Amino acid sequence: xxxxxxxxxxxxxxxxxxxxxxxxxxxxxxxxxxxxxxxxxxxxxxxxxxxxxxxxxxxxxxxxxxxxxxxxxxxxxxxxxxxxxxxxxxxxxxxxxxxxxxxxxxxxxxxxxxxxxxxxxxxxxxxxxxxxxxxxxxxxxxxxxxxxxxxxxxxxxxxxxxxxxxxxxxxxxxxxxxxxxxxxxxxxxxxxxxxxxxxxxxxxxxxxxxxxxxxxxxxxxxxxxxxxxxxxxxxxxxxxxxxxxxxxxxxxxxxxxxxxxxxxxxxxxxxxxxxxxxxxxxxxxxxxxxxxxxxxxxxxxxxxxxxxxxxxxxxxxxxxxxxxxxxxxxxxxxxxxxxxxxxxxxxxxxxxxxxxxxxxxxxxxxxxxxxxxxxxxxxxxxxxxxxxxxxxxxxxxxxxxx
Numbered sequence: 001x002x003x004x005x006x007x008x009x010x011x012x013x014x015x016x017x018x019x020x021x022x023x024x025x026x027x028x029x030x031x032x033x034x035x036x037x038x039x040x041x042x043x044x045x046x047x048x049x050x051x052x053x054x055x056x057x058x059x060x061x062x063x064x065x066x067x068x069x070x071x072x073x074x075x076x077x078x079x080x081x082x083x084x085x086x087x088x089x090x091x092x093x094x095x096x097x098x099x100x101x102x103x104x105x106x107x108x109x110x111x112x113x114x115x116x117x118x119x120x121x122x123x124x125x126x127x128x129x130x131x132x133x134x135x136x137x138x139x140x141x142x143x144x145x146x147x148x149x150x151x152x153x154x155x156x157x158x159x160x161x162x163x164x165x166x167x168x169x170x171x172x173x174x175x176x177x178x179x180x181x182x183x184x185x186x187x188x189x190x191x192x193x194x195x196x197x198x199x200x201x202x203x204x205x206x207x208x209x210x211x212x213x214x215x216x217x218x219x220x221x222x223x224x225x226x227x228x229x230x231x232x233x234x235x236x237x238x239x240x241x242x243x244x245x246x247x248x249x250x251x252x253x254x255x256x257x258x259x260x261x262x263x264x265x266x267x268x269x270x271x272x273x274x275x276x277x278x279x280x281x282x283x284x285x286x287x288x289x290x291x292x293x294x295x296x297x298x299x300x301x302x303x304x305x306x307x308x309x310x311x312x313x314x315x316x317x318x319x320x321x322x323x324x325x326x327x328x329x330x331x332x333x334x335x336x337x338x339x340x341x342x343x344x345x346x347x348x349x350x351x352x353x354x355x356x357x358x359x360x361x362x363x364x365x366x367x368x369x370x371x372x373x374x375x376x377x378x379x380x381x382x383x384x385x386x387x388x389x390x391x392x393x394x395x396x397x398x399x400x401x402x
Contacts, residue, residue: 003186009300009312016090016184016305023089034089035096037082039075042096046103054107061113061120061242066209069235070106073210073228074099080224087219090184091306095219102208108163113242122245122254127276128364130261131269131330132284133323135294137346139192139201141284142261144357146199147379148372152253154260156200162208162243164250171196185305191298201261202240209239213264218302220314229325233268237275266326269333279339280364283330286346288323295319340364353380 004013026032036042047054059067081087081095113120128145132138146153160177161170174196181188194200207214212228215221248254257280265272273279296316303310334341342363348356357376361368 003190006187006301009297010304010310011187011301012304013184013186019184020088020090020308023093027089035093037078037092037096037099039071039078042074042100042103045100046107049104050107050111053111056114057107057110060110060115061117062110062239063235066235066238070209070239074103076227077210077215077221077224080221081219084221084223085219086307086309088306088308091219094306098215102210105163105208109243109246112163112246119246119249120242122249124245124248125255125257126278126280127258127260128280128282129265129272129276130259130282130284131266132263133266133286133288133291133295133326134263134298135291136263136284136286137344137349138261138263138284140349140353141282141344141360142201142259143199143379143383144353144376145259145282145360147375148369149375150256150369150372152248152251152256152258153199154202154205154247154258155197156194157196158247158251159200159202159204162205162247164246185301187301191301201263202244203262203264205240205243206236206262206264208243209236211236211264211268213262213267216318217299218306220303220307220310222318225318229267233271234274237268237271241275263326266330267322269330273333273337273339277339280366281337281339281341282360282364283341283343284346285343288327290346292316292319292323295322 023032027034050057077099085091085095087095128151130138130142130145132141142153145151156178157171157174161173164170178194178196188194203214210228211233212221212225216225244258244260245254248258296312296319299315299319300310300312303315340363342360344356344360354373354376357373358368
């Protein structure tokens with residue numbers, strides 16, 4: 001089903017407005033308690049499932065530095081939310097839901113690694129990492145590479161529900177979650193199409209350690225963003241690697257190179273490469289004005305659901321800063337990098353995706369097999385009628401309204 005017209009970047013779906021209004025009334029009249037956005041309360045709630053082993057679970061598989069980093073990040077994140085984000089009732093519930101899940105998963109992973117430390121010794125094949133700005137063609141490159149049966153990839157259900165579960169429950173939870181998200185935000189699938197078992201980036205895995213990227217796309221938290229950007233990201237990427245090893249071992253795919261992609265990798269490329277020194281890189285490029293326009297559209301769509309006071313100019317300024325920061329950090333990280341690097345432009349992919357992919361494989365020293373090319377063609381054919389085409393129409397409408 002096609003999404004309804006999106007008349008403005010800060011448009012909000014009808015159900016989101018109704019849900020926020022209902023929650024506000026329910027809190028005012030005492031029908032429901034408002035969620036407790038407090039670090040201690042979130043820890044206490046998550047610890048119930050671990051009982052007296054909660055402290056051991058928090059430390060399971062992690063250094064003292066990594067444990068302390070998460071604690072400080074959570075406290076600073078919540079302080080920034082309270083002081084700056086101006087969340088509406090729905091936004092407060094969504095923030096509580098995301099952060100409470102991260103603390104719960106933090107303990108669940110720690111308990112798993114304490115009981116099965118061999119998971120963290122899982123050897124990983126050299127990954128292929130797609131680097132580039134949000135909206136620069138990284139998703140298309142990622143999915144084309146992931147179609148190659150010689151490689152492995154992350155699925156949505158494993159990205160957003162990363163703690164291993166039996167009987168496909170993570171896939172069921174993901175399906176329900178995406179259905180609810182589609183009701184609340186009818187334009188999300190046109191901006192970033194998602195499905196439970198489909199290829200997904202690993203943004204949720206760095207968000208699990210409270211990297212700022214997913215959160216600043218939803219909430220106005222400039223003090224947290226600035227602090228996190230300036231802080232070393234090694235604890236975040238050590239957690240990321242632990243989750244990657246666990247997923248690879250659980251799914252039995254550790255021997256195949258994983259195709260990884262998160263636009264925020266650009267901010268932390270030097271740190272990422274220190275943990276994956278055998279990686280192959282693919283750099284996606286697009287004209288920066290087009291990147292900015294599309295990034296602002298995505299962030300505005302996310303933020304409008306959760307705050308009634310979004311400022312489009314502030315969102316644009318934030319993403320101008322992000323693009324400049326990421327450009328600077330990519331260049332710095334690549335200065336001393338000796339590993340394989342391929343480059344692909346957005347326009348080249350549009351004009352001749354097969355030729356662009358052949359060049360990527362050649363630059364990385366990889367064989368583009370007939371099986372891989374056939375899988376890519378099927379993937380591209382299946383995407384012809386995808387929801388993502390609606391986002392181009394939205395951007396054209398916004399540009400025409402200026």
